[in-house]
Amino acid sequence: MAQGKAFGVGVGPGDPELMTLKAVRLIRENDVIALPGKIPEETTAYKIAVQAVPELKDKTLVPVYMPMVTDKARVREGHRNGAAMIEEILDQGRNVVFLTLGDSTVYCTFTYLQAILEEDGYETELVSGITSFCAAAARLNIPIGEWNEPIHIIPAMHSLDGELDQPGNYVLMKSGRHMSEVKEMLGRSGRQVMMVENCGMPDEKVYRSVEEIPDDAGYFSLIIAKEDGRTL
Template sequence: MRQAGKFYGIGVGPGDPELMTLKAVRTIRDCDVIVLPVSNRELTEPLLLEQNEMENRAAGYLESCTAYQIAVQTVSELKEKQILFLPMPMIKDKEKLRKIHTRGAEVIEQLLEKGWNLAFLTLGDPTVYSTCMYIEQMIERDGYQVETVSGIPSFCEAAARLNQPLGEQEEQIHILPGSYEAGEGLQLSGTKILMKTGKKMGQIKEFLQGSSQDICLVENCGMDDERIVRSVEEISEDAGYYSLLIVKDRKR
């Protein structure tokens, strides 16, 4: 009887391909199929393709997958791998998302039953606001082997780019999902990290006006078009999806 394959949730880091871990690189090379999330709502069913089938719509999916574009710069073998595209629309309807994730898990399990190992690539670290973990937990509950390969989180790299600590001594660190209501969280003491703040930037900016806290925005951290802003006034309300805010209590 053929042994089922293994599913890996792999963090490729925040943007700079040199920040990928050695374990992530090795695991991607060893896997048979690469799993990529697709936010484009045109894709409604999981789609498995060989590299020579990447034309038209599928080629666009590859180009728009940030995690793939990071990893392929370090792992040239990615260009030879089969790709499983999974629908992952950016919606908040939990019931619809559950059905989408369930369907994705079903298709992945069919491939695992063939003895194939699969690698789901995700930006940053899989354990921080990643859709990868929803799929991984479903697969694990169904009895398949899974492993999470950690990646450098965007907020750690952003702090490094700013040459500043996120936490010192008794200082607390709070990680907040910027795409949801973050007003109450911004009132917490210590360091507040708002991730993926793009669509709510206008609301967040209004909340921070007149604040006595130190505020830094890092957009597209580690990527070619990285941008750093150090004041509320300079923050654009149409900041991109990969916009991260670090808000710290000002030292006295």
């Protein structure tokens, strides 16, 4: 029996209308849908996708829980366990469509599983989705980059000891859990700052200065810090 194929499919940042036609097709054409969490129906990716593809409710939903911890041994164990669950299904000749927020190539959980699956001899494919920072910029009605401006995309929680001192514009992802420290870094930068929290979701909020951003902003908070304030 031929093995199935594992797809890492980005569902976009939150607005179901931003899902790609390819993502919708793959969900419709395949019976097994994996989602990153303990309870599939409670994951953000499911809540987005089911609005665009109602038949997702009738699919076989596979929870792939990988704890968000700093213990590298536990992280690797979670990745290995998740890959093993998927491999068991692939060995039955069935495809697995793993749904992930945003784009499947940007800080995506599936890519860790992908590495294990490919090492074990399974076929995988990444399917791009609209990234959170592009959606946030569109929501703010601003360009992230113009002409020859560099764009720096960084996970803010891992860069708190640095400075935003390079030419061009910055996108800060994964900011929510350390927002007070991120705000201090932004304040020192002297840049024009805007943030979208929960972009494209019902509880979306927009902030147009460092001072407006609350210290308790949620995990899905994306910041754009521009060197040139002309477009803000």
